[in-house]
Amino acid sequence: MPSTSTTRLFSRGSWAETRRVTDVLRRETVGGALLLVAATVALVWANSPWGGAYEGLRDTVVGPASLHLDLSLGTWAADGLLAVFFFVAGLELKREFVAGDLRDPRRAALPIAAAVGGMAVPALLFVLFNLGRDDGALRGWAIPAATDIAFALAVLAVISTHLPAALRTFLLTLAVVDDLLAIMVIAVFYTAELAVGPLLLALVPLALFGLLVQKRIRSWWLLLPLAAATWVLVHESGVHATVAGVLLAFTVPVVRSEAAGGPDAGPGLAEHFEHRIRPLSAGVAVPVFAFFSAGVAVGGVSGLVESVTDSVAVGITAGLVLGKAVGITGATWLVSRFTRAELDSELGWPDVLGLSLLGGIGFTVSLLITELAFGMGTETYEHAKVGILTGTLLAALLATVVLRLRNRRYKRIYADERADFDHDGIPDVYQRETVDDRAEHRPGWEGAPPPGRTAGPSAES
Template identity: 70%
Template sequence: MTGTPSTPRRFLFGRGSWPETRRIGDVLRAETVGGALLLGAAVLALLWANSPWAPAYRDLGALRVGPHAWHLDLSLAQWAADGLLAIFFFVAGLELKREFVAGDLRDPRRAVMPVAAAVGGMAVPALIYTAINAGSSAGALSGWAVPTATDIAFALAVLGVISTHLPAALRTFLLTLAVVDDLLAIVVIAVFYTGSLRPLPLLAALAPLGLFAVLVQRRVRSWWLLLPLAAATWTLVHASGIHATVAGVLLGFAVPVPRRAEGPGPGLAEHFEHRWRPLSAGVAVPVFAFFAAGVPVTGGLGATLRDPVTIGIVAGLVLGKCAGVLATTWLVRRVTGASLGDGVSWWDVLGLSLLAGIGFTVALLIGELAFGAGSEQDEHARIGILAGSLVAALLATVVLRVRNRHYQRLCAAEELDTDADGVPDVYQQAGPR
């Protein structure tokens, strides 16, 4: 009697394609270097802000440059937050669109988990912060979104320092989760942290944005055409009252992903990502961190750590992010009936969930918007972000270090099993892995 063929098992963290694995590896290397620069800039800012030369640090951040007639006479700190971070979100928009259009996550079954985990990882920290700050000082609740965002560069830099040989599917999960919740954070900023909306500049921004979209759809790469249109879009979005980083996301989404039908070479999204990622990771994010992380911690630190704002942010990043990502992943597995993957353990998911609690760049940005740059609550929020991110990084290091030897042995075995084509044989085998 012939048995019925068994249904192939579905894996939440199954092995992806070799081109996607190689691309994710390249992205991780670039972001790891950027994360190291980010960490260095933050440490430098903290040391300078707590040194005898602290007034010079504050004066540097407050120095105004730019044309007053266009309402762009901004301080250097504002240029870093509004201008340089637009480059960061432009690259994030390119990355997310490329992942869902041409990457492994174009399969909805593979995309649902990191997207759901990002949503859960934002909702639970916000609820924890709100519960801790309910009934506290006036304005404290406005910071509910501060602990919701994961810092891509910082989290991947920690992952690089750990030197863990995580499977590509787990690394893709972390990268996609971080990109998705950073972009969701931009939606939160646009909806909840827009003070006064001026519709006329916002409508006017559609003209250069539309022309930019038409040109990139025609595969135009001339910087002297595209860069002025991008700058005009950014300027008009900034003038509308919506945070100018939204312009970066819109411009990134406008770039087409598929390769050209004729001729070799990368597609336009891949081309732009290759050109702009080093500037984003190596300049934009570290400079923003330099101006945002310099908070004085020499006096009244005990009172700051007892502030519900600080407590809510630390609890949201360390406990909320971990619980939200872990619980949502468990729920997706429960609903779909899928397995985690060959050799993948819940300890791996716990380690990644803790890494997601490293909230720095976008968390600092939201803190400034929620409490006002330079205010006492903003300083408390920055200390909470620094403390929570440090605790989350240390806990993630402990968990993932334990798993490092296991995956190191597996990776060593797979790397030895490689043909002359340079592609590991495990990526040429049939069947779900």
């Protein structure tokens, strides 16, 4: 008999997924703290009497000119290190949609819709603030569209909010989908010249990499050269080299094949790579990129006022603060309105607003798009970076106010989620579901498998 229960937005997922997301967010929080430190050091150094030394370090060129890889350290950070960041993001996205709770289209619809809304509205606001300019300012329309998950989680750690697991999962998934959409925007709209030959050649090492990982070969001396070759050829093609990271990630299998024991035989290769590479991404790649990109010399109070009031900076700030809040909250309301879904009984629309404001914390990808849109060192580039920093700070402050006001409720939910462990080590709250509830949220649960056990795909993907 089909379930008649109402679909709940931000309802609890499986315990296995909640535990995995908690581990991921804990590592990202540490990375976010390092990102904050790196960005602060860059800002202080760039505005100190030794600011010239910072610019000299950032603009130092290294690499073989014969391969067109004689790049500045800042460009290496943007093109090379962020490829590692997008590789991890690609693994996480594939993991969510192949083996995570979001393989159910009904659960996946919300973060996808929220990510689209959270990109479209900020972009529209930026365009509205910069209509009529003929200096190429509109090229920055995608700058306020990105969410920085590491920075957002660092803010969460600072304000010590007990954000419920369902909202944390949503925030992580929203940011990952946001990153994928951002890399698609970069590939399509920020590729000035396309060399088809190198792009086609890139398919060769990419295919070999995919073949090896599908056979669960982990030998770094085989995989790293193929990944590097893919990156170099994509870079040569004119497509931004970070796209290579996502393409490589999508070739990695998420779960084991039936021949290898199936999903119950242990984690797939994607989880193994993510576990090994995420610390490098969060602890090195993103902070180093932030260090080389966040250093903007504002030129004193008058220079700061000039930067903040520039329409590019105003458009970015409005996009990050107002656009993200309206886009994410509005998309969530539309999903609720047209699917007749309801918010989980423990949550309210202020929680969605607070989460949407967190989505306005844009940094890593926003800085990358700024460089691609305006070119490093231009006046518009500097103003755009000030807009990113201003918008991120305002979004963080407003999110802190909203979420702190709701923190008493969060503490009660958090205590409920962690209470009443029995002998299987799983909080009982994750096992108090009816068979109909499991059937509604997890396709294939109609047969009522043992409580707490997560189902998974039966074939390698």
